[in-house]
Amino acid sequence: MENRTNMRAIFSRHPSKEWSFKGRGGERHWSRGIRLTLTLAVLMLGGFGVGCGDSPTSNSGAATQAKPITPAIPDEIQQAANKLLGSETQVLLHGDLANNGKQQFLAANVLPKTPTNNIPGTVVSRATIAEKEEDGQWLEIFHCDEHLKNTKGYLALTPLDSVSSWRLQFEQDPDKGLQLYLMPVKMGGGQHALPIGIRWNVATRRYQSLDQSYQHFLNEAPALEDPRTVLK
Numbered sequence: 001m002e003n004r005t006n007m008r009a010i011f012s013r014h015p016s017k018e019w020s021f022k023g024r025g026g027e028r029h030w031s032r033g034i035r036l037t038l039t040l041a042v043l044m045l046g047g048f049g050v051g052c053g054d055s056p057t058s059n060s061g062a063a064t065q066a067k068p069i070t071p072a073i074p075d076e077i078q079q080a081a082n083k084l085l086g087s088e089t090q091v092l093l094h095g096d097l098a099n100n101g102k103q104q105f106l107a108a109n110v111l112p113k114t115p116t117n118n119i120p121g122t123v124v125s126r127a128t129i130a131e132k133e134e135d136g137q138w139l140e141i142f143h144c145d146e147h148l149k150n151t152k153g154y155l156a157l158t159p160l161d162s163v164s165s166w167r168l169q170f171e172q173d174p175d176k177g178l179q180l181y182l183m184p185v186k187m188g189g190g191q192h193a194l195p196i197g198i199r200w201n202v203a204t205r206r207y208q209s210l211d212q213s214y215q216h217f218l219n220e221a222p223a224l225e226d227p228r229t230v231l232k
Helices: 002-013 032-062 075-085
Strands: 017-025 026-031 092-097 102-110 123-132 138-144 146-151 164-174 177-184 196-201 206-209
Touching: 032 177, 075 092, 075 102, 075 123, 075 138, 102 138, 102 196, 138 206, 146 206
Parallel strands: none
Antiparallel strands: 017 026, 092 102, 102 123, 123 138, 123 164, 138 146, 164 177, 177 196, 196 206
C-alpha cells in the first residue's frame, strides 16, 4: 500500500507531456512524463527489494563467521595430566604455581558433590601436581589418592585410614604461591576436623603440609606406621 502511495505521488509531480516519432510501425504517441515516472518507480521498487534481501544474508554471514573457541588448557598439559590420572582428568590450574620460575599444573579426578552439606570445595578422588623439567618432561611432585604424598614420602597429618575422596580447595597467593586445603570426605557426609594445608616450601623445594595454624611446615614420614610431624 505504501509503494502505491509513493507511485501516485510521483505521478502527481510529473504531469504528462505528449511527443511523437516516426518508425516502422508508423507514428506512435508516448507520454514523456509517464515514461519518466515509470522508470523512477521501477528504480524505487528495485532498491526496496535489494534492501529487504540483504538483511538476512548479512545476519547469516555474521553467524557463520564466528571465531572458534580457543581451548583454555594447552594440549601438552592436558595430555600430561591424562597420563598421570587417566582420561577423565580435569586440569584445575596451571602456570608458575610455586613462584619458582617453573611451569606446574594442578589436576584432579573430579566427582559429583554427593555429600549433603554447604562446605565449599571440589570433591575429588585423586589429585596431582606436576612440574615441567628442563628436558620438557612432566614430573609428578605431589600426589593425592588414599593418602597424601610427595617425592620424599607421606605428608604429615595424612590420615592413617585410606580416604576414598577429598574435598579440595585451592588459591593462588601472589607471594606464597599455590595453597591447597584438603579434607577427607567421610561416609554420611562427615568431614575431617580441619583441612590439611599444603604449600610449596622454598627451603626444601617441594610441597609439604602445614601445622594447624598454617604457618609452619611439617616433615614427611617415610611410612604411615611412623607418622612423625617434626616442625621445620
